[in-house]
Amino acid sequence: MNQNNFPKLHNATWPGLVGKGPDSEPVIPFDTMLEMTAAAEVDGVKFDGIDIGLMDPHLNIDSTDDDIKRLADKVGNLNLNIGSMVAPIWGGPAMGSEADRKQFVESVRKSCVFGQKLRDLGVRPYGVIRIDSASSPQSWAADPVNNSKLIVQTFQQACDVAAxxxxxxxxxxxxxxxxxxxxxxxxxxxxxxxxxxxGFQADMAHTLLYLMGYNSPQDRILPENYDWSDRTPLTEGLKQLTAALRPWTIDFHVAQNDGTVFGSGSHDKTGRHCQALDPNGKLNIVEDAGHWLRDENGNLTKAFQHICWDGCMFPNDVMNKQQTWNDILATLIKVRQAHGWSAPVPVNAESLIG
Structure with a gap:
């Protein structure tokens, strides 16, 4: 077997939370997501870590030092690391009122504090903090110029805090x-x-919809009524898309999509995450991941030290099967075999942040 040890392979825990709740299916507890990640194994290879969402009821962003220490011990005892973290910024839209925007930036600050404590405890040697605008395209469209200015200003303030x-x-x-x-x-x-x-977080399921022009038909790259049986336009479209966004990409989610949108619970419709082996998936996961992990000349970018699988809004009966996570791990291993590299793990973990 290929002995590449980078990028590290992570599983996301927030799919146990996102799209779940009273108006959907029950939340899958954090400990369950963690245990199923740790139990996954393919030919002796296991997940290297998890990416987490700082969201109740999984994790409280206002956790005490003791709470964070218990989390670090729990994850470390399973021989896992923590990578990227989702900041819970939805209470304060980036283009909202002044109070909303202050709350957004404060959520980022709290996430940074949480992340620093995990680094100090030795379980977060790499990773970023993930954000979005916490605002809908429909509300943005009422005043695109000024709303864009507000989003930019909020992001700038958040970046300055994160720095x-x-x-x-x-x-x-x-x-x-x-x-x-x-x-x-x-x-x-x-x-x-x-x-x-x-920077940019690329998720293969979501970026496929960029090609299709959902919510922005003028930016469509694939032709209308595209025939999915012909991969040539898809490959060329992915080359165009990744040439534009790859230089910004600092976090990467391996995923599958069947070319449709989907939402569950309170989550808006977005790119449908499909199982790794879904026969209706439109992506060749291993091949298409290479558009993000390699530059236009085919050279590895090594822009991030780990990759993560995101399976948001999978049904609970799928997520509670161990085979689901074994299949996901097997897919990630194939991505690393094709587009990874072998390197000694640095003694100074700080050099891996990002």
């Missing part, structure tokens, strides 16, 4: 978030923020 902690912020490219609802809008936002610690 004090040595953290990078990754804006999630997802069609349900204003200012990042299309690939062109995402680039315009990133360019306007213009901070060295601001």
């Amino acid at each position: 004090d902690f040595g953290e990078k912020l990754a804006a999630e490219g997802e069609i349900c978030w204003a200012g990042m609802h299309s690939w062109r809008a995402m680039i315009e936002t990133l360019e306007a923020v213009n901070r060295p610690n601001m």
Whole structure:
């Protein structure tokens, strides 16, 4: 077997939470997500870590030092690390009132504090803090110019706070978030923020919808009524998309999508995450991940030290099967075999932040 040990392979725990709740299916507890991640194994290879959402009831962003120490011990005892973290910024939209925007920045600050404590405890040697605008494209469209200015100003303030902690912020490219609802809008936002610690989080399921022009038909790359049996336009479209967004990409989610949108619970419709082996998936996961992990000349970018699988809004009966996570791990291993590298783990873990 290929002996690449980078990028590290992570599983996201927030799919036990996102799209769940009283108006959907029950939340899957954090400990269950953690245990199923730790139990997954394929030919002796296991997950290296988890990415987490700082959201109740999984994790409280206002956790005490003792709470965070218990979390670090729990994860470390399973031979896992923690990587990227989702900041719970939805209580204060980035283009909302002054009070909303202050709350947004404060949520980022609290996330940075949480992340620094995990680094100090030795369980978070890499990773970023993930954000979005917490605002809908529909509300943004009422005044695109001024709303974009507010999003940019809020992101700039959040970046300045994060910089004090040595953290990078990754804006999630997802069609349900204003200012990042299309690939062109995402680039315009990133360019306007213009901070060295601001980047892009690419999720293969979400970025496929960028190609299809959902919520922004003028930015569509694939032809209308595209015939999915012909992969040539898809490959060319992915080359165009990744050439534009790859330079900004600092966090990466491996995922599958069947070319549709989906929402459950209170979550808006967005790119449907499919199982790793879903026969209706439109992506060749291993091949198409290479568009993000390699540059236009085919060279590895090594832009991030770990990759993560995101399976948001999978049904609970799927998520509670261990085979689901074994299949996901097997897919991630194939991605690393094709697009990874072998390197000694640095003694100074701080060099891996990002």
